[in-house]
Amino acid sequence: MDKINFRFLFIISAILGVFLILYGEWQDTHMEVRYTDVDYLVFSDAAALMASGKSPYERSTYRYSPLIAALLLPNSFLHHMWGKFLFSASDLLVGLLIHTILKLRGVPEKLCTSSLMVWLFNPFTFTIGTRGNCEPIVCAVILWIILCLMNDQLVQAAFWYGLVHLRIYPIIYALPITLVLHPLHFQSGKKPALVDWSSRKLMSLNGSSKLRFTVLQFIRNFLTSIFTWRGLVFGFVSGSIFFILTGLCFYFYGWDFLDEALLYHLTRTDPRHNFSIYFYHIYLHYEQEFSSLEKLISFLPQFIVQLALIFRFAYDLPFCFFVQTLTFVAFNKVITAQYFVWFFCLLPLILPWSNMKLT
Amino acid sequence: MMVPPKTPIWMISPAMTSPNPHCSLCYILQSKQGARFQRYAMEVQHFQVQLYLAIGFGLIFLVMSSNAMPTTHEEQKCFGEKYVTKTYFKIHDSLIDSQFEEFIANKIPLGLCDVHQDERYFVPRLLAMHRNLIGVGSHRQLSSSIRIKMQGESKSKLPAQSCQVIIIEKLPSGGFADPFELQHLVHRGVFTDVAVLGDTNLELPSFRSNRSVVEIHLDMGYNMSSGVKDELKINLRLPLHARYAPLGHGFSKVEFGQPDLLMRCSFEGKAFDGSCSFMLKNDDVDYKASPIIWEVPCGIKEHAGVVSAVTFLSAIVSALLIVKTSIYHSHNTIF
Numbered sequence: 001m002d003k004i005n006f007r008f009l010f011i012i013s014a015i016l017g018v019f020l021i022l023y024g025e026w027q028d029t030h031m032e033v034r035y036t037d038v039d040y041l042v043f044s045d046a047a048a049l050m051a052s053g054k055s056p057y058e059r060s061t062y063r064y065s066p067l068i069a070a071l072l073l074p075n076s077f078l079h080h081m082w083g084k085f086l087f088s089a090s091d092l093l094v095g096l097l098i099h100t101i102l103k104l105r106g107v108p109e110k111l112c113t114s115s116l117m118v119w120l121f122n123p124f125t126f127t128i129g130t131r132g133n134c135e136p137i138v139c140a141v142i143l144w145i146i147l148c149l150m151n152d153q154l155v156q157a158a159f160w161y162g163l164v165h166l167r168i169y170p171i172i173y174a175l176p177i178t179l180v181l182h183p184l185h186f187q188s189g190k191k192p193a194l195v196d197w198s199s200r201k202l203m204s205l206n207g208s209s210k211l212r213f214t215v216l217q218f219i220r221n222f223l224t225s226i227f228t229w230r231g232l233v234f235g236f237v238s239g240s241i242f243f244i245l246t247g248l249c250f251y252f253y254g255w256d257f258l259d260e261a262l263l264y265h266l267t268r269t270d271p272r273h274n275f276s277i278y279f280y281h282i283y284l285h286y287e288q289e290f291s292s293l294e295k296l297i298s299f300l301p302q303f304i305v306q307l308a309l310i311f312r313f314a315y316d317l318p319f320c321f322f323v324q325t326l327t328f329v330a331f332n333k334v335i336t337a338q339y340f341v342w343f344f345c346l347l348p349l350i351l352p353w354s355n356m357k358l359t
Numbered sequence: 360m361m362v363p364p365k366t367p368i369w370m371i372s373p374a375m376t377s378p379n380p381h382c383s384l385c386y387i388l389q390s391k392q393g394a395r396f397q398r399y400a401m402e403v404q405h406f407q408v409q410l411y412l413a414i415g416f417g418l419i420f421l422v423m424s425s426n427a428m429p430t431t432h433e434e435q436k437c438f439g440e441k442y443v444t445k446t447y448f449k450i451h452d453s454l455i456d457s458q459f460e461e462f463i464a465n466k467i468p469l470g471l472c473d474v475h476q477d478e479r480y481f482v483p484r485l486l487a488m489h490r491n492l493i494g495v496g497s498h499r500q501l502s503s504s505i506r507i508k509m510q511g512e513s514k515s516k517l518p519a520q521s522c523q524v525i526i527i528e529k530l531p532s533g534g535f536a537d538p539f540e541l542q543h544l545v546h547r548g549v550f551t552d553v554a555v556l557g558d559t560n561l562e563l564p565s566f567r568s569n570r571s572v573v574e575i576h577l578d579m580g581y582n583m584s585s586g587v588k589d590e591l592k593i594n595l596r597l598p599l600h601a602r603y604a605p606l607g608h609g610f611s612k613v614e615f616g617q618p619d620l621l622m623r624c625s626f627e628g629k630a631f632d633g634s635c636s637f638m639l640k641n642d643d644v645d646y647k648a649s650p651i652i653w654e655v656p657c658g659i660k661e662h663a664g665v666v667s668a669v670t671f672l673s674a675i676v677s678a679l680l681i682v683k684t685s686i687y688h689s690h691n692t693i694f
Contacts, residue, residue: 041539060561271603272562281670284663286564287606297671301678308682327681331674 005113006099013095013120017088020130021081036084039338040132043083047072057256065166065261066249068134083132090136091129095120097143098348101318104150107352115348128341135338138167139345145173146318146349149180158234162241165249168265169342172306172324176314181230268334275335282333302331318349442554443621443636444527444574454529454557454570456616463527463619463638472624472635483522483622484508485639486590492615492651497601499653501528501615507591507622507639521579523551524593525621525636528573532558533565533613533655534599536573541598552576564603565613573597604657615651 024035046056046069056062056069074082098119102112119125129136141160148157161177164170249257269290271283278298305327313320325343329335447462486506493500503526530536541553557571577593604611620639 045539060559270562271564277670277674280658281663281667283603284606284658284660284666286603287566298674301674305678305681308685312685312688331678 005109006116009113009116009120010092010095013126014092016121016126017091017130020126021084021088024084024130025081035131037131037133039134040083043068043072043132043134044075044080047083048076051076055253055256057253057260063260063264064134065245066253066257067166067245071134071137084130087129087132087134087136088126090140091126092120093140094136094143094345097140097147098345101143101147101150101349102352104147111352115351118348118351119345122344125341125344128338133338133341135341136345138170139341141166142170142173142321143345146321149177149317154181154230154234155237158237159241161234161238162245164238165242165245168262169325169328172328173321175310176317176320176324177234178231179310179314180317181234182224182228270334273334273336275337276333277331278333298333302328305331318346319353322346322350441552442556442574443525444554444556444572447572448556454572456529459529459619463621472637483591483624483637483639485620488617488620490615490617490651492653493596497655499599499601501597501599501651503593503595503597503618505591505593505595505620507593509589509591522622522624524577524579524591525623526575526577526595527619527621528575528597529616529618530557530571530573530599531613531615532568532570532602533604533611534601534615534653535559535561535568535571536597536599537561541573544598550575551578561600564605566605568602601653601655604655606660607657608659609656610654611657613653613655615653 027033027035042059042062043064046059046062046064049058050056050066050069051073056066062069071086072083095116099112099116102115107115125136141163145157145160148154148160157177161170161173246262249261269282271279271286273279306324309320309323309327313323322343325346329339329342332339443463446466447459450462450466451458484507486508487504488506489504491502493502505524505526507524528536535558536555538553538555538559541550541555544550545553553576554574555571556574558569559571560568575595575597577595579591601613604613622637622639623634624637625634
């Protein structure tokens with residue numbers, strides 16, 4: 001009964017995805033407003049340029065890694081919907097990973113299914129993949145990293161973390177992962193002491209828990225955890241993968257790649273996407289250049305919040321990732337609609353622990 | 360508070376003594392150290408997937424880099440002749456109306472047809488041109504309806520084989536055309552050819568952008584020697600987008616001037632064989648009285664101080680609230 005439930009959800013989700021992709025084709029040809037995202041056309045054009053041997057950065061507004069254009073190469077010779085099917089498949093993969101992680105943490109079946117539906121049947125998330133946005137792939141990688149850390153596969157997790165080359169934002173997870181890898185919490189051969197479902201009831205009875213530390217111990221743990229063997233291995237492997245990928249792309253595409261794919265995102269202050277709280281401020285001051293002091297001040301709230309959340313919640317890794325991503329997006333100078341998917345994929349991981357009635 | 364004892368990394372846990380049947384390297388090492396190597400060997404095997412992925416991507420990159428196709432000089436030359444405006448931008452850096460008028464009058468590639476000297480061609484004449492800005496919001500369409508008289512006065516004049524109407528829209532810096540959208544229209548057959556030249560950036564506001572030019576080619580596509588049609592009617596819709604305007608009060612006005620119309624015809628006959636362009640002048644005075652104006656909303660400069668203060672205040676207050684909540688959050692509950 002339990003297995004059928006999950007498989008049933010999966011199949012319905014897959015059918016919905018296929019239906020939406022086909023519907024998208026119809027809407028593109030028959031209506032004024034297109035279903036397909038502009039970004040998908042940018043990816044396809046860049047992939048077509050890459051297929052004919054030129055640089056994908058000749059396509060203006062292509063601001064991603066060449067790897068994404070490489071993933072969409074079959075768009076040119078197979079079918080132009082290949083990319084959408086790939087992204088929808090990663091959407092389903094994210095669902096599968098969420099289910100695996102929840103089962104690993106011992107969450108009861110019904111709660112697991114309800115939490116899974118928050119991702120699979122959320123109209124925001126299933127349209128992102130079918131419209132041709134590449135976010136589900138990044139989400140799948142992040143969840144896979146969490147799963148690897150839970151299964152004590154350190155090098156594997158580090159390898160996939162190196163794919164921060166695709167999107168810069170997972171760099172905010174570096175510190176909590178390093179803290180979690182401290183031997184106190186991550187004994188080799190055993191699974192890390194993430195909050196398990198069964199220990200949830202015990203926590204309220206037992207006043208003191210493993211997770212409670214004084215400030216001094218926090219600082220000591222932090223300093224020692226950076227230099228543990230496991231932390232160093234993680235840093236080394238992920239750093240090498242990142243630099244190898246970046247170096248390879250730089251070798252092929254030069255400064256165009258660095259400017260568009262990496263540096264643009266770090267210094268981006270465009271006033272055209274108006275979800276951010278800083279939007280109108282940037283728009284009104286666009287004619288003048290921003291002073292370094294202004295840039296620092298706008299960066300400060302984000303930085304302080306990230307540090308506070310890491311130090312308080314690092315040992316409950318999924319929850320830490322979720323609040324970090326949410327606050328990172330909320331305080332960012334630029335927010336586009338696809339950024340919301342970054343924390344939507346982590347929401348099902350923490351929903352079972354909320355006090356809301358879900359079943 | 361109980362702190363669990365540290366388990367040294369080299370101690371085996373009972374679950375790891377039996378070798379994993381999926382790990383081929385594991386049978387070799389059975390000692391205490393062996394268990395540790397066994398785990399790392401398993402990780403190496405997990406790595407195989409990543410290795411294959413990396414090799415795959417590497418191969419793709421190699422293939423792509425070796426496939427580079429050089430553009431021939433001939434193509435560039437043809438491109439320069441195909442689009443009239445391209446030649447203008449080879450000579451000048453930016454679009455200035457007076458320079459462009461002079462260029463159109465004197466320096467068009469393929470040349471203006473020698474109408475006065477030879478009297479051998481028919482002369483197309485512009486009868487009427489009506490222009491309008493359709494739509495609302497930041498994305499509108501510039502619609503032009505053009506009527507051209509095709510038949511010559513006397514039958515002795517040489518009829519053209521095929522003609523192409525060239526419309527050159529000189530856009531102000533407050534608006535732009537998306538080249539990719541226009542290419543899409545070419546694929547759907549709405550235009551024969553389109554080129555956007557000048558400052559084609561899609562994102563910068565108008566005070567950081569320069570002007571651009573859109574050149575549209577429309578094939579008339581009929582053989583005029585059988586000469587049935589007297590008049591050509593063209594209805595054109597050019598999708599345009601507004602750039603962010605400089606700060607001001609309320610709305611800023613973006614003015615669209617008149618396009619330059621050319622007709623490029625190819626002739627075949629005993630007397631003359633080749634192509635040349637006719638300049639279609641609009642003698643209608645109407646357009647000067649009511650130019651097309653697009654009102655683009657702009658931000659109000661006086662608000663800047665208040666907006667900045669409120670923005671930074673709310674950012675700092677919410678940041679402090681979050682920090683306070685996380686510090687004082689009870690340790691017994693998760694959330």
